Amino acid sequence: xxxxxxxxxxRSLKRNxxxxxxxxxxxxxxxxxxxxxxxxxxxxxxxxxxGSSTTLFNPRIDPFSMDGYEPDxxxxxxxxxxxxxxxxxxxxxxxxxxxxxxxxxIQPTLSxxxxxxxxxxxxxxxxxxxxxxxxxxxxxWNASDDDGKxxxxxxxxxxxxxxxxxKDSTGQTLRMKDTSFQIVGVLxxxxxxxxxxxxxxxxxxxxxxxxxxxxxxxxxxxPLNGSTDCWGTGGDPEHAENTPCVWLQFWVQITDPxxxxxxxxxxxxxxxxxxxxxxxxxxxxxxLLNVMQWLDFKKVVPSDVRLQTWLALGFLLVCLVNTVGLxxxxxxxxxxxxxxxxxxGASRRDVFMQLLIEAGVIGLAGGVGGLLLAYTGLxxxxxQPSSYASLAHLDVTMLLFTxxxxxxxxxxxxxxxxxxxxxxxxxxQLKSQ
Amino acid sequence: MLQIxxxxxxxxxxxxxxxLIALQxxxxxxxxxxxxxxxxxxxxxxxxxxxxxxxxxxxxxxEWAKPMSTQQVNAQVDTDLEALRHIAGVRDAAISxxxxxxxxGWDDRIMLKPDQLKPTTSTALFFxxxxxLDTLGVHLIAGxxxxxxxxxxxxxxxxxxxxxxxxxxxxxxxxFPNGSALGKSIYFGDAHPVTIVGIVETLQPxxxxxxxxxxxxxxxxxxxxxLSDWGNYYLIRTEPGQIDAVAAKVRQTLFAQDAIRVISDKxxxxxxxxxxxxxxxxxxxxxxxxGIVCVVLLSITAAGIVGLTSxxxxxxxxxxxxxxxxGARRSDILxxxxxxxxxISGGGALVGIVFAMGLNLWLVTRFEMQRLSLAYVLxxxxxxxxxxxxxxxxxxxxxxxxxxxxxxxxI
Numbered sequence: 001x002x003x004x005x006x007x008x009x010x011r012s013l014k015r016n017x018x019x020x021x022x023x024x025x026x027x028x029x030x031x032x033x034x035x036x037x038x039x040x041x042x043x044x045x046x047x048x049x050x051g052s053s054t055t056l057f058n059p060r061i062d063p064f065s066m067d068g069y070e071p072d073x074x075x076x077x078x079x080x081x082x083x084x085x086x087x088x089x090x091x092x093x094x095x096x097x098x099x100x101x102x103x104x105x106i107q108p109t110l111s112x113x114x115x116x117x118x119x120x121x122x123x124x125x126x127x128x129x130x131x132x133x134x135x136x137x138x139x140x141w142n143a144s145d146d147d148g149k150x151x152x153x154x155x156x157x158x159x160x161x162x163x164x165x166x167k168d169s170t171g172q173t174l175r176m177k178d179t180s181f182q183i184v185g186v187l188x189x190x191x192x193x194x195x196x197x198x199x200x201x202x203x204x205x206x207x208x209x210x211x212x213x214x215x216x217x218x219x220x221x222x223p224l225n226g227s228t229d230c231w232g233t234g235g236d237p238e239h240a241e242n243t244p245c246v247w248l249q250f251w252v253q254i255t256d257p258x259x260x261x262x263x264x265x266x267x268x269x270x271x272x273x274x275x276x277x278x279x280x281x282x283x284x285x286x287x288l289l290n291v292m293q294w295l296d297f298k299k300v301v302p303s304d305v306r307l308q309t310w311l312a313l314g315f316l317l318v319c320l321v322n323t324v325g326l327x328x329x330x331x332x333x334x335x336x337x338x339x340x341x342x343x344x345g346a347s348r349r350d351v352f353m354q355l356l357i358e359a360g361v362i363g364l365a366g367g368v369g370g371l372l373l374a375y376t377g378l379x380x381x382x383x384q385p386s387s388y389a390s391l392a393h394l395d396v397t398m399l400l401f402t403x404x405x406x407x408x409x410x411x412x413x414x415x416x417x418x419x420x421x422x423x424x425x426x427x428x429q430l431k432s433q
Numbered sequence: 434m435l436q437i438x439x440x441x442x443x444x445x446x447x448x449x450x451x452x453l454i455a456l457q458x459x460x461x462x463x464x465x466x467x468x469x470x471x472x473x474x475x476x477x478x479x480x481x482x483x484x485x486x487x488x489x490x491x492x493x494x495x496e497w498a499k500p501m502s503t504q505q506v507n508a509q510v511d512t513d514l515e516a517l518r519h520i521a522g523v524r525d526a527a528i529s530x531x532x533x534x535x536x537x538g539w540d541d542r543i544m545l546k547p548d549q550l551k552p553t554t555s556t557a558l559f560f561x562x563x564x565x566l567d568t569l570g571v572h573l574i575a576g577x578x579x580x581x582x583x584x585x586x587x588x589x590x591x592x593x594x595x596x597x598x599x600x601x602x603x604x605x606x607x608x609f610p611n612g613s614a615l616g617k618s619i620y621f622g623d624a625h626p627v628t629i630v631g632i633v634e635t636l637q638p639x640x641x642x643x644x645x646x647x648x649x650x651x652x653x654x655x656x657x658x659x660l661s662d663w664g665n666y667y668l669i670r671t672e673p674g675q676i677d678a679v680a681a682k683v684r685q686t687l688f689a690q691d692a693i694r695v696i697s698d699k700x701x702x703x704x705x706x707x708x709x710x711x712x713x714x715x716x717x718x719x720x721x722x723x724g725i726v727c728v729v730l731l732s733i734t735a736a737g738i739v740g741l742t743s744x745x746x747x748x749x750x751x752x753x754x755x756x757x758x759x760g761a762r763r764s765d766i767l768x769x770x771x772x773x774x775x776x777i778s779g780g781g782a783l784v785g786i787v788f789a790m791g792l793n794l795w796l797v798t799r800f801e802m803q804r805l806s807l808a809y810v811l812x813x814x815x816x817x818x819x820x821x822x823x824x825x826x827x828x829x830x831x832x833x834x835x836x837x838x839x840x841x842x843x844i
Contacts, residue, residue, distance in 0.1 A: 029729060067550055105499075303800050308719075318457060333747065
């Protein structure tokens with residue numbers, strides 16, 4: 001029966017090409033717009049580290065003075081050097097890393113290259129294992145390198161290609177600020193989107209090119225990148241270790257969900273202790289969000305993108321209402337034909353199914369058109385200068401979702417017209433012939 | 434002449450179709466009104482003046498590649514600026530840590546008293562010297578420029594303690610609404626008083642994004658060269674029409690002074706018109722997108738009306754024939770369909786106004802949008818009514834051409 005209904009549907013659609021085209025184009029536009037914006041939203045709100053993001057937490061405490069104190073204000077998003085080092089050395093979590101962003105001047109050994117600045121991350125050793133960073137060659141450094149302020153670096157695949165033509169460069173040296181660093185590792189392809197561990201660099205910034213021990217960067221007085229928030233009289237990056245400023249990001253990995261509460265309690269105890277010591281003035285105010293909660297809290301997905309998504313869905317709704325109207329006209333125009341079918345013994349159910357299949361065919365055609373439009377739309381998005389532009393690609397999930405959305409929405413749109421067409425009394429239609 | 438009553442009676446027999454057209458008009462109206470509002474808001478944002486002589490300004494991002502002391506940096510900056518000023522076609526050049534629309538920079542809280550707990554407002558801080566005003570072409574409307582003797586070379590590690598400041602008119606008005614700001618003292622979080630010596634008309638801060646709305650239009654220029662061994666910006670103002678010629682010579686000129694520096698190939702030397710374009714790209718993109726959405730929505734709605742009305746005309750050929758046979762003129766038939774559409778569109782528009790307001794309220798709370806102005810609603814209503822009349826015209830003309838003899842045919 002399905003084949004027969006399909007044949008009937010195609011015949012009927014062919015009979016009135018303009019109307020059919022109008023419906024298909026309307027559905028395609030609605031689906032195309034919705035899928036473009038939904039794909040961007042899907043890509044931007046994705047999980048940067050699938051699998052381990054639920055075990056990674058961003059502990060926050062409030063070291064500020066009583067100036068501007070509001071009881072319900074969330075604690076600052078970064079930590080001071082003193083607190084960061086205290087929490088790092090306490091090692092109460094499975095893994096922990098203290099880090100900040102920076103920029104390093106690289107003096108290439110190849111004479112064909114001019115010196116250039118590139119983004120760097122100054123961090124402690126656990127960074128690589130915590131964030132499951134893939135290595136192409138070599139590995140990260142260890143805690144003793146952190147303590148010894150070792151002149152070691154890990155570089156990105158891209159920088160390795162630029163400086164060493166992609167060969168295994170571990171053991172080679174990298175010169176920065178007239179100082180030689182030993183390369184201990186080269187990263188593989190590593191893309192974290194969003195750049196969750198330090199959003200100050202840019203929500204969708206690429207991972208850095210150079211990674212080195214935090215202590216080394218302080219020893220070398222390398223320039224910092226990111227946000228510094230001070231209270232009282234502070235703001236001296238030279239001696240940032242002692243200033244009342246938050247400027248470091250601290251992340252921990254807690255693999256056992258049962259221990260998360262315990263870590264939060266530890267943060268409260270720590271704040272209490274610091275208050276007793278006179279370092280903290282405010283009552284303990286702590287937060288411990290995992291990666292996705294953190295991204296949600298920071299409202300990383302641009303509000304323009306969310307606005308566009310809602311708008312596209314509204315657009316789809318108008319297209320669907322339009323299609324309902326056109327389908328109603330089309331189905332009712334065929335009252336006579338349907339009357340004959342009913343008189344010859346087709347039940348209401350049969351006629352209803354037949355019409356829904358016709359709606360489905362329109363939906364499928366609209367889906368194909370919508371997919372083409374979505375590809376065009378995403379191509380246009382990628383040509384935009386925004387930082388997330390290059391991420392806008394359709395994946396398999398979204399591809400399937402396009403067809404499901406197109407089919408379901410047109411079949412829903414077909415329900416009312418098909419139901420109305422079923423109500424036709426065959427006798428009346430035959431009589432008027 | 435108007436035959437509203439029979440039209441309404443006829444529409445009662447086509448409830449579903451009538452409601453669908455009205456609903457479509459209502460939804461379209463709701464979306465386009467808000468889209469108009471978004472377009473207007475974005476265009477207003479991107480046409481804000483920066484206050485500087487945009488057409489003739491070049492920004493150079495100069496980075497040092499070797500360790501240097503503050504004194505060495507200061508001396509090198511003097512040499513560099515002197516060399517830049519000697520390029521043919523250059524009017525003036527200055528050093529700065531920031532410029533309008535740069536994206537990020539130093540912003541700070543301002544107090545009116547040294548022991549004040551809650552800041553009065555915030556401001557963007559531009560660190561430069563007495564050459565900045567001429568280099569940017571900003572208009573000093575009161576007070577004086579910095580004196581050469583006031584300028585200090587300040588390391589980023591030094592405490593912020595400038596003797597004087599020049600502020601924008603907007604900031605002066607915010608700080609001292611009742612009286613002149615000239616000669617008054619302000620404080621940046623410590624007990625050191627900073628005297629306002631000059632007021633400039635307009636100078637946009639380093640960012641115009643939403644996060645920077647706390648210091649929108651509020652910029653302070655300090656008589657300090659903020660130096661670091663990382664690098665700094667050189668701003669160059671050229672004579673009219675010389676911008677491209679000068680930009681082409683900057684790299685060579687600076688490298689001739691000292692070669693151990695980095696000026697990125699990608700964005701090391703930028704002309705301000707380009708900076709402005711990039712800074713507002715998102716706003717422009719959003720406005721264009723909204724424009725496209727409006728056009729496409731209106732076309733779909735028009736196509737829907739044409740389709741449904743054509744169907745109705747086809748369905749009623751016999752009735753039309755009867756009316757014509759009974760003496761109705763062509764214009765009567767035409768005006769019947771036009772009036773019918775006006776009734777449906779009008780009803781849809783009324784519902785649409787409610788939808789538009791509702792949608793706007795929701796957008797205001799969720800997306801910090803402005804309230805919808807009534808003018809846009811009216812424009813939207815008029816547009817949709819005209820669109821309805823326009824799209825019903827062709828099917829209605831066809832209907833008016835139905836010959837009276839149709840009445841005698843069975844179908």
